[in-house]
Amino acid sequence: MTARLCAWLRSGCPAVASPWGWCLFQLGLLLLPSTVLLASLLFVPALVLGSLRREGPYWCDRWNWPLLAAGGLMLLSCFSAVRADLAWAGLANWLPFFWGFWGFQPYVAEAGARRRAALWLVAGTVPVVVTGLGQLWLGWQGPWQALGGLVIWFMAPGGEPQGRLSGLFDYANIAAAWLALVWPLMLAALVQPGLDRRYRGVVLMLAAALVTALVLTDSRNGWGALVLAVPLVLGPVSWPWLLPLLVLALIPVLLAVLPGVPALLQDPARGLVPESVWSRLSDSRYAGERALASTRLSQWGVALQLIAERPWLGWGAAAFSVLYPLRTGKWHGHSHNLPLELAVSHGVPATVALVGLVLGLLIVALRCSRVGLFDRAWWAAVLVLVVLHGTDMPFFDSRLNIAGWILLAGLRSRIRETETAAVSPS
Template sequence: MATDLRPLAAIRLAALDAHLLRHRPADASPLGWRCFQLGLFLLASSAFLGGLLLFVALIQGSRGRSSPWQDGSNRVLLLIALLMVAGCFGARSGALAWVGLGNWLPFFWAFWGYQPYLATPAARRRVALWLVAGTVPVVITGLGQLWFGWSGPFQVLGGLIIWHLKAGGSPEDRLAGLFDYANIAGSWLALAWPLQLAALLETWQRWRQGLRDPAGGGVPSRSAGILLALALLMAAGVVAAVYLTDSRNAWGALVLAVPLVVGPASWLWLLPLLTLLVLVVGLASVPGVPDVVQEPLRHLVPESIWGRLSDLEHSGDRVQASTRLAQWGVALELIGERPWLGWGAAAFSLIYPLRTGQWHGHPHNLPIDLAVSHGLPVAVLLVGFVLWLMLRAAWRGMAASSLFERAWWTATLVLVALHATDMPFYDSRINVAGWVLLAGLSQVGRPPASH
């Protein structure tokens, strides 16, 4: 006689639903809270599915709330939006200027619409864990493409999720995973790393607490041990994946995040250790260091690290126009020629080849790119807005608060730092994650929004 599995499935679905509703902020709709969590979990794996769920969450998060213009932050974003639109009318890049607004205006709305889901530290911790869980496929597919030669496309859910993997990485021998390029994968992993580190440290603390718990006979529970092993495995996977992206920015983010997430209590021994590590790697990498000092250190530091940091693969044959300094120099000239409303989104990619003979899609610096595309006022307002959010959250205690609060603030700092020498926000998944982080910062120390 066949067994009816429907009651068991219904029980499991009910348990999953109850789990999704945990730690829901008071002003967040149940449907929106469910969609927000699942959307962030799926975001790295499928921009389509993750974006669809997050759009539902955005609609739900915008309903029944007081006017967004009561908040000074939203008024600043409105002014920025108006300046961006005004610049499109005389843009050098034509229709591309209007298309480029899609990188900004929808996310200004998201900044406001996602705030109800990030109103409490418990909600932000839960969101951070969903982002960590969603990073697992990035690590697995990235290691698979390099170590086992996995090559896509792989399809899941009847083609709703399609993973385009290139065997050997993209570019060659550099881990990219579910992203088109290794530097973008490195940026995602870098922003996830502080959150992953917080998950590891929290699991470690609970395991240690189990050791000291007399009620447990001095032995931690089996589940705590399993969770610690999983957290260690995931953290090791993220570190390995970051290393294999060959992204110098992501490498730096690994080091930057550790003291900020671990917290000041460990700085007495941690900061000297990290300083020594950075000093050794720096002396092994920087040109001009005497051979008597550098050669022994280059035997100590892997060549894959000091060679990459010293740009060994480009030494002697790199075209000047392809360097960051050359790109910034031309970009500053463009800013000087049209400082108020800019040249329009994507104009840099059109003008730079005409002036240098080399093509680059952007100047590898977000403030400079903003000023070229939309003018200095927009660049100053938007960069100042982000820095103000970070400083205010730090002033309200986030950077020195609980473990996941410190990790959230650190992840935002990492993403801001990455945009000083690259432009990962052009990947929609990183753009979404970045505005979620900013929305979380805006809620630190605030009472829940009223309906």
């Protein structure tokens, strides 16, 4: 049985990847949403194996140059940081993943491997969905322990915040970010051609459970990701009929939440759209409860002031959490926008290098010809993460950080496939 399992795991290994590294990589993806510790114990040797016997060293790939530049600037910023201890510790959120971006590429070097990696992420998300629904509907709560305490699942009773699904994550918005990341991959698994009817039924149930869990996170970003991913995954062929349907479905929502809409239109729309949806989208449930310093607009405004004061090397990692209370009297751990957070911590040049890399990968990968279903879903998952980081910072959760860099590695590999095909003899 073990031999058959190993043989199955080794199947589909990309030509440029180590077979043993490929096995470790797949198992790491399966465990990643549930236990980052065990997943990391698999990913690290996979990364080592993925870094050996490469065509060239790290610095020979031009897509790594922005990472080298940003890494150097981040190191320099530590010497002038407002809190040196936090600044040096904060490098762990970045520098190891710059290596991961390169080291993971052999395992997502082919379309078949990326499809399989996507399905492993989908399978690994099942415990997130099940525990999240159990948390809200059955009253499940942690901590649950396994392997002598090596794996601990903390689950807040009734969700965190109360009434919002958080499951295996610390906060509902982080759970929503993970589910939103996986949603395009789940949708591709559901609509892929040639799938046996019984298997499609199983995937349909999993997809319905994931959508339910994502809705129950009460995350506006998560709800938006549900809509955004559908036309991207189904592709341009579906747009003539899908986009009009989406517009028709969204019109009542917009009428219900936009300020200034006449009551003659807004009242019927609010009667049609569930109150839990329109009140959350319009933020009316918190009207009058939040001080200005607790809003994102205030956080972004202070972040811009800090960037203007130190534009080149920033204030050091995690400086926002130190400086924001001094400026406003309110504590916030981050600025709720990744480019702003990067610029505050490490300066504008490092931010331009990293943001430019991600946007460049998205743009160039989009232009690749003959993009298949799972590559569209892969691209959509990256775009969803990028959009989420415009108003939140889910990458501070290590599981999302790892998954994000694996997705970026897949885009780089897709680009390399196209470049290789363009220069190979016909």
